[in-house]
Amino acid sequence: MITTHNLIFSYSDTQKFHFPDINCPNGQTLLITGNSGTGKTTLLHLLGGLLKPSEGSIQINNQDVLSLSAAQLDAFRGASIGMILQKSFFIEALSVLDNVVLASWIANKEKNKEKALSILDNLGLKDHVHKLPSQLSIGQQQRVNIARALINNPSVILADEPTSSLDDENALIVARLLSNLAESYQSSLIIVTHDQRLKTLFNHQIILS
Numbered sequence: 230m231i232t233t234h235n236l237i238f239s240y241s242d243t244q245k246f247h248f249p250d251i252n253c254p255n256g257q258t259l260l261i262t263g264n265s266g267t268g269k270t271t272l273l274h275l276l277g278g279l280l281k282p283s284e285g286s287i288q289i290n291n292q293d294v295l296s297l298s299a300a301q302l303d304a305f306r307g308a309s310i311g312m313i314l315q316k317s318f319f320i321e322a323l324s325v326l327d328n329v330v331l332a333s334w335i336a337n338k339e340k341n342k343e344k345a346l347s348i349l350d351n352l353g354l355k356d357h358v359h360k361l362p363s364q365l366s367i368g369q370q371q372r373v374n375i376a377r378a379l380i381n382n383p384s385v386i387l388a389d390e391p392t393s394s395l396d397d398e399n400a401l402i403v404a405r406l407l408s409n410l411a412e413s414y415q416s417s418l419i420i421v422t423h424d425q426r427l428k429t430l431f432n433h434q435i436i437l438s
């Protein structure tokens with residue numbers, strides 16, 4: 230469950246973002262759309278604790294995220310937030326499986342290989358786990374990204390343009406998959422996108438202007 234109240238952020242004196250309040254319960258998907266430059270990625274980075282607002286509050290499962298110290302926030306992010314960024318950043322020398330296992334190691338010093346295999350299997354990547362990321366298609370790489378974000382059972386999944394580099398078929402597959410996984414894991418899923426194809430898929434939407 231993630232909620233925000235009165236979030237305000239500025240990169241400079243001339244540009245101030247005042248974001249609408251967010252309320253995304255467990256298991257629900259919220260789509261945040263808006264034209265280029267309206268602050269979608271900025272908002273996602275605020276929600277993920279990568280940027281700090283000048284005003285406002287963010288609560289994740291009743292934790293006031295902005296009251297945490299930098300070290301506490303790092304630990305909280307690792308345990309509670311899964312981020313799917315627009316570009317995939319893999320360790321290219323490691324297999325798909327090891328890239329996913331590494332994410333659990335970073336968060337809690339556990340090498341959870343069985344779970345990584347099970348998530349990759351759920352995502353239709355069973356036959357690709359021992360390949361290098363560069364040997365996969367873009368759509369498959371995006372699914373590895375999703376596996377990596379889910380390995381620690383995050384309360385909140387934040388996805389930045391997860392479908393914009395995908396063709397129509399893969400875009401719909403990835404969007405539905407993400408939403409179904411969020412529901413079955415009872416995570417709150419927030420997708421920011423300008424991908425018009427997703428607009429018909431989700432009931433809960435906020436448009437930034």
Ligand SMILES: Nc1ncnc2c1ncn2[C@@H]1O[C@H](COP(=O)(O)OP(=O)(O)OP(=O)(O)O)[C@@H](O)[C@H]1O
Nearest residue numbers: 240241244263264265266267268269270271272423
């Ligand atoms: N690090 C930064 N320093 C200064 N200004 C920035 C920075 N990052 C983004 N901006 C500005 O903030 C505004 C919002 O950027 P943001 O990336 O959040 O928009 P967006 O809605 O995600 O855009 P797009 O759909 O094009 O990705 C833009 O005008 C951008 O130039």
